[in-house]
Amino acid sequence: MKTTGDQQLVKRINRSVLLRLLRRRSGLSRAQLAQESGLTKSTVSLLVRELIDEGWVTETGPAAAHGLGRPSTPLQLDGSRRAMIGVEIAVESLRVVGVSLTGEVLWSVEEALAEHEPAAVCRQVAQLVVRAHAALAARPVLVSGVGIGLPGAFDEASGTVRFAPNLGWRNVSFLPLITRALAEAGCPPVAVHVQNEADTAALSEYEFTDGDAKDSLIFVTCGVGVGAGIVLNDRLFTGLQGMAGEIGHSILQIDGPACSCGRRGCAETFFGARALGQLPDPARGGVFLGVVLQNLWTTFNPGALVVGGPSCERHPDIVRTARDTLDAYATSAGVAPPPVRPARYGLLASAVGAAALVLHHELRPMHAPSLIH
Incomplete structure (x- = not known):
């Protein structure tokens, strides 16, 4: 017998399959999604309804008739109702962006890094993330998560920055620090993902190509x-x-x-x-x-x-x-x-890619889970 956890994971995997198909080929119908994914039409119909309700997917264009039966409606990723926040911690500055599911930069800010001490950096980041949340909420856009890119080697398994020589950091327990700072700043609870800044920059090109x-x-x-x-x-x-x-x-x-x-x-x-x-x-x-x-x-x-x-x-x-x-x-x-x-994104590449890190994990549910503060 499958546990509830197993069923939820299967559901997340099936959702990710549909999202990846629509990212690759915008305009597929429900019937086409069922054919290409191997899922049943009833399963696809239920999942698509959820994805539409949650702001991941939207119906676009007039329904097209294909022979007998009900006309099919094209679907695509919804770039207007859901977004991710991305943060780049650079050696001398911070960049924070709000990015849509389709890679459009909706909001951005940059300011000088005030201090290099880890807790102080996290507090400064948290204040900017709260500003980003407020700006996106005013559109209104739902935030799916926060991604952070930083200039060092990040051990995802332990949440530790192993080596960031240009910040003077070694073996910094970063994930607990940033999640605490976000909570203390009043940031709404969301998934938080962290990676090296070059890794996030790669995702800005890979996920939004x-x-x-x-x-x-x-x-x-x-x-x-x-x-x-x-x-x-x-x-x-x-x-x-x-x-x-x-x-x-x-x-x-x-x-x-x-x-x-x-x-x-x-x-x-x-x-x-x-x-x-x-x-x-x-x-x-x-x-x-x-x-x-x-x-x-x-x-x-x-x-x-x-x-x-x-x-x-x-x-x-x-x-x-x-x-x-x-x-x-x-x-x-x-x-x-x-x-x-x-x-493609110039100096915003690492910050945009940090936002893409949230999407990268969402589309790969078998990956290690993030921390939700």
Whole structure:
């Protein structure tokens, strides 16, 4: 006999199947959803009614007749009634956004990071999230959850920031701190998800790409720190303790320049923001970025490489130089490289992707559960 918990999980999985089908092919009817999902028509009808009532799905356009029987009504994700809040904790600033299910930025704010002490950062984040909630409620839009991206290795299993050298954090129990701060600030109870800022940036491209997103993508973010968000086989690849993608601390030169992490010769010391600021020609840093792109390409074979972050906005030549460097390696090997493109959301990529993290979990109910404060 199945338990209630099992039945609820099956229901969540079935809902996610329908949502993913509609994200991939907007305009499917209930009958088409049943055919493509393998679910019964009665199950699809019940789930679609729930999804419409809850603001996930909307009926669009006139019903179309297909031979005998009732006309079919096209369905699509509803971008007007439900949204997610995304937060980027950067080294020097905070960015908070409200994003619709379809990737539209509905509200945003940025302010300087007042302190680096973890509890103080959480309090500042909580105040901005409360503002975001109020702004979205005024539209009115229902908030599905809060996602947070931060510049370090986040261990999802324990809710701990293992390693964030540019904030001076090591082994910080972040999830309890932020959930407590949100509750004390009066934030309505919602699911809270946390990941590395590069991981969330990758989701801004992966979850909100038009059409059927490829199952692999790497986002390289370039700022004070350097990191990579990696999506493989439709899932974030974060590693055992959230350390995957810390490419800023991969070694490009033995006994090279000293890095904030304590090592020498890290990639960050060649094209991190501090290093670029000391170069007569910042585009030179793009050569080292191109080397890292080449290494990511040959290691993971992604469908696309996306490059963004403050350094790319300030020094756009580094992206062109990196692409040229990657192309040169590809030509030498006689192999076509993956496409390299700039970030769709610019400096909001990590914050928008943090909002997308909420959707990413909603569409994959077998993933580890979030914490609801």
